[in-house]
Amino acid sequence: TTQLVVLAGEIRGKGIMDEEGNWAPGVQDEVEKTVRDTVKAIGYEQDGFHWETLRFENNLHPQSAHIAQGVDASGNKDEGAGDQGMMFGFACDETPDLMPATLYYSHRILHRMAADRHSGAAPFLEPDAKSQVTLRFENGKPVAATAIVVSTQHGKGYDAGNKEAELHAYIRKVVADILPAELLSDATVYHINPTGSFEIGGPDGDAGLTGRKIIVDTYGGAAPHGGGAFSGKDPTKVDRSAAYITRYLAKNIVAAGLAQRCTIQLAYAIGVSKPLSLYVDTHGTGTVGDDKIEEAIGKIGKLGGLTPRGIRTHLGLNKPIYSKTAAYGHFGRTPEGDFFPWEKTDLADKLKAALA
Numbered sequence: 001t002t003q004l005v006v007l008a009g010e011i012r013g014k015g016i017m018d019e020e021g022n023w024a025p026g027v028q029d030e031v032e033k034t035v036r037d038t039v040k041a042i043g044y045e046q047d048g049f050h051w052e053t054l055r056f057e058n059n060l061h062p063q064s065a066h067i068a069q070g071v072d073a074s075g076n077k078d079e080g081a082g083d084q085g086m087m088f089g090f091a092c093d094e095t096p097d098l099m100p101a102t103l104y105y106s107h108r109i110l111h112r113m114a115a116d117r118h119s120g121a122a123p124f125l126e127p128d129a130k131s132q133v134t135l136r137f138e139n140g141k142p143v144a145a146t147a148i149v150v151s152t153q154h155g156k157g158y159d160a161g162n163k164e165a166e167l168h169a170y171i172r173k174v175v176a177d178i179l180p181a182e183l184l185s186d187a188t189v190y191h192i193n194p195t196g197s198f199e200i201g202g203p204d205g206d207a208g209l210t211g212r213k214i215i216v217d218t219y220g221g222a223a224p225h226g227g228g229a230f231s232g233k234d235p236t237k238v239d240r241s242a243a244y245i246t247r248y249l250a251k252n253i254v255a256a257g258l259a260q261r262c263t264i265q266l267a268y269a270i271g272v273s274k275p276l277s278l279y280v281d282t283h284g285t286g287t288v289g290d291d292k293i294e295e296a297i298g299k300i301g302k303l304g305g306l307t308p309r310g311i312r313t314h315l316g317l318n319k320p321i322y323s324k325t326a327a328y329g330h331f332g333r334t335p336e337g338d339f340f341p342w343e344k345t346d347l348a349d350k351l352k353a354a355l356a
Contacts (some may be wrong), residue, residue, distance in 0.1 A: 002048045002204050002221035005035055008059035021061050032056050037232075038323075043117065043127040045182070049205030050056040058212070069269060073237055079309055080271035082237040089246025089264040090223030094142060097343075098251050101142045103220030106131045107328045108178045109150065113171075122170055124163070128201030130216075135183065140260070145183040148175050149191040153201030159193070168192050187264055217330050218243070223263055230235035230330055235317035236308055238268045242275075244342040245311045246302075247331050255295060256348035258355070260285035266306060273307040288355055296354035300347070315341045 011017060015024050040051035071082050093297045094101040109131045116122035116153050129152035135142040150171050158167045176184060202208075211229030215221050228239030235241040248262040253262045259282035267276040278297065299301065304310015312318055321338050333340040 003050070003053060004057065004203075005039070006057045006059065007031065007035065008087060009061075009246045010063040011060050012063055012238055017060070017062060019065075028058060028278055029297040031058060031060070044202055044341050046126070046202070046204055049202055067270075076308060078273040080238065080273050081242075081268035081308055082233075082270065084240060084268060084270045085239060086265055086267045087228070087238060087242035087246055088218075088224045088226055089243065089248065089250040090219045090262065091247070091250040092222070092261040093254055095332070097332040097334075098254050100129045100220050100222035102133045103216070103222070103329065105179055106216075106220065107332070109133070111328055112149075112174050112178060112273065113152065115263050116174075124158050124167060124170075126155065126199075126201055127152035128198070128205070133179075138144055142183060144185065145179055145188045147189045147191065148192070151176075151193055151195070151198060153198050154193070156199060159197035159199065170221045216327075219331065224265070231322070231326060233311045238266075238308060238311075241305075241308060241311045241315075242266045242268065244315060244330070245306060246314065246319070248342040248344070248347065249297060251343065252347040253280075254266055254349055255345040256351050258282070258287055258293060258351065262286075273305075273309070275306050278306065292352070292355060296351055299354045300350055302350075317341075 009182075012019075016027050022136065025310065035056055036051045036054070039049075044051060046338045060170040063309055067082070072078050087334055090100075091098040092100060097104060110129055112130055112175075113122065113125060113262055117125040117127070129150070131144060131151075132149040134149075136144045136146050152167075152171070154167055155210050159165045168190075172190065174299040175190075205236070210232045214225055214229050217230060226239065226243070228237075228243075230240045230243060233240045235244075246266055250262040253259055253264075261283045262285075263281045263283070264277040265277070265281075269276055278294055280293045280297070282290055282293070297306075316338060319338050321340075324333070326340055330344070333343055335343040
């Protein structure tokens with residue numbers, strides 16, 4: 001199963017594929033080029049998985065007509081949610097990006113490592129890597145890093161002797177550069193490649209599947225998750241769009257000073273446009289009642305009643321803005337241009353005005 005990329009799912013778009021599943025001329029070649037360019041950009045040029053020599057299998061096809069009849073807008077009927085389910089958003093004041101500190105630092109460790117790998121500053125690193133930061137909290141604030149776990153694929157020989165020591169020293173320096181000094185001490189325990197060797201990695205060592213790592217995509221376990229993955233779904237799927245709007249609402253509530261922590265829950269039924277419920281929980285940190293915040297959200301007309309169309313319109317989700325979400329999480333990112341609009345805090349003043 002190595003050297004194989006399988007692309008499967010339902011798609012629709014003008015100039016891409018018609019309702020019978022016939023591809024427009026040249027589009028299949030563009031799809032394969034995108035796959036190979038993506039693998040190349042990540043950096044996979046190893047014997048067991050290489051962007052030039054991998055096999056590509058394209059199993060994309062049109063959406064089910066039975067799903068479309070409930071989801072598509074028609075006549076006086078607004079488009080319905082693409083599925084049933086609950087979606088959650090979260091924000092807290094532990095970091096400048098209003099994200100849980102443990103995940104915030106974990107992402108930044110990996111982002112730094114990837115930058116060093118691409119620049120050549122750390123040529124012994126290979127693409128496959130993950131990190132985990134464990135913090136001790138007192139009175140709701142992080143006071144110490146108790147454990148740091150970093151597992152990274154590496155070049156030949158970096159699992160023993162001086163080369164292994166070089167790798168370990170590099171990881172410790174990255175951690176020291178990312179985490180505040182007051183969180184680190186001699187008591188901090190480091191687990192760097194704890195299995196000993198990580199030379200075989202990526203799709204050469206393990207099968208990868210979109211949607212397997214939904215917690216690292218969101219809040220690192222600090223908040224509930226509705227269970228639906230984001231990647232591979234367009235914004236008519238509320239698994240994605242409603243998760244983005246709930247993060248947007250929670251972040252703006254915290255940014256407005258209405259709470260130190262906030263969880264938002266929305267629920268939908270397939271084919272039904274309006275949400276079945278809206279629930280706000282500020283975990284006892286709110287400056288006003290949670291029910292008052294729920295009422296304030298309902299008063300803000302620009303949110304479009306939190307329907308799929310209203311969410312897509314307000315956040316501008318009908319654009320090719322999702323590739324950057326595939327690594328380092330969907331939340332806690334810097335909004336730039338059309339990217340990561342759900343991270344903006346432009347609703348904070350409107351929330352405060354609605355509560356006045």
